[in-house]
Amino acid sequence: MAEPSTPFQIDDALDAEVRRAAEVLSRARSVVALTGAGLSVESGIPPFRGKGGLWTKYGEPPLDGYQRFLEDPAESWRKQLDPKEPWARALRDTLSAARPNAGHRALAELEGLGRLDCLITQNVDDLHTQAGSRALAEIHGNYTLLRCTGCNVRFPRAGFPIDREQLPPVCPECGNVVKGDTVSFGEPIPADVLQRCFDAVERADCILVAGTSATVYPAAGFPVEVVRAGGSLVEVNPEPTDLTSLATVHLCGPGAVLLERLVHHVRALAEAA
Numbered sequence: 001m002a003e004p005s006t007p008f009q010i011d012d013a014l015d016a017e018v019r020r021a022a023e024v025l026s027r028a029r030s031v032v033a034l035t036g037a038g039l040s041v042e043s044g045i046p047p048f049r050g051k052g053g054l055w056t057k058y059g060e061p062p063l064d065g066y067q068r069f070l071e072d073p074a075e076s077w078r079k080q081l082d083p084k085e086p087w088a089r090a091l092r093d094t095l096s097a098a099r100p101n102a103g104h105r106a107l108a109e110l111e112g113l114g115r116l117d118c119l120i121t122q123n124v125d126d127l128h129t130q131a132g133s134r135a136l137a138e139i140h141g142n143y144t145l146l147r148c149t150g151c152n153v154r155f156p157r158a159g160f161p162i163d164r165e166q167l168p169p170v171c172p173e174c175g176n177v178v179k180g181d182t183v184s185f186g187e188p189i190p191a192d193v194l195q196r197c198f199d200a201v202e203r204a205d206c207i208l209v210a211g212t213s214a215t216v217y218p219a220a221g222f223p224v225e226v227v228r229a230g231g232s233l234v235e236v237n238p239e240p241t242d243l244t245s246l247a248t249v250h251l252c253g254p255g256a257v258l259l260e261r262l263v264h265h266v267r268a269l270a271e272a273a
């Protein structure tokens with residue numbers, strides 16, 4: 001599938017800023033990245049809210065989704081498996097058609113270069129994994145996985161035995177109810193993932209934020225914490241955000257193009273060293 005072509009061009013002035021951002025990343029002892037929906041828009045996944053958004057079209061999921069799941073997990077599962085439920089189908093079709101873009105691939109390469117210790121994402125679309133990122137903390141879960149509500153073990157959704165006559169499915173390890181790994185409204189972020197985030201942020205002296213204005217907690221706290229501890233912030237977003245005033249470098253434009261160029265400069269600096 002061809003990626004949407006972008007008319008965005010990096011001129012000399014912006015490229016100098018990209019190089020400056022690459023120097024910041026290259027000087028850092030430990031870099032953590034934080035990504036959000038903006039990065040996946042370029043892979044054809046519309047944001048949930050706003051024009052063309054999935055929630056705008058199909059209605060927002062219930063704000064007490066997790067409570068409803070806990071009260072009647074079998075019913076939640078029946079709804080999710082119902083082929084006539086337009087919301088569930090639209091989400092599945094959209095996510096399964098999406099492919100990683102140059103921005104996802106650039107972040108995977110940054111990890112491969114040893115310049116990225118942890119990638120925290122708010123996205124559930126699996127595109128960072130598909131691009132090759134491994135040190136990943138998916139704070140809102142991953143739609144391709146299931147998670148045991150008892151022992152937190154994840155299972156690939158594909159191939160997990162689900163008996164429609166005997167819902168909800170249960171964990172083969174501990175017998176507790178299994179739910180989608182995607183974090184529902186009202187559901188706490190799984191403790192293991194949150195701990196990985198806290199550890200990575202505490203270690204980091206540089207945070208790279210891309211495709212998110214990071215206004216939702218806990219993600220909103222991560223850039224602030226790194227900066228408060230004396231670290232640097234590199235922001236890649238098409239518009240200024242509340243973070244921009246804190247940023248060491250703000251690269252203004254689409255994430256795919258800018259991250260690709262950023263990692264090009266990081267690689268060049270590593271080769272020159």
Ligand SMILES: [Zn+2]
Pocket residue numbers: 148149150151152153171172173174175176
């Ligand atoms: Zn379990």
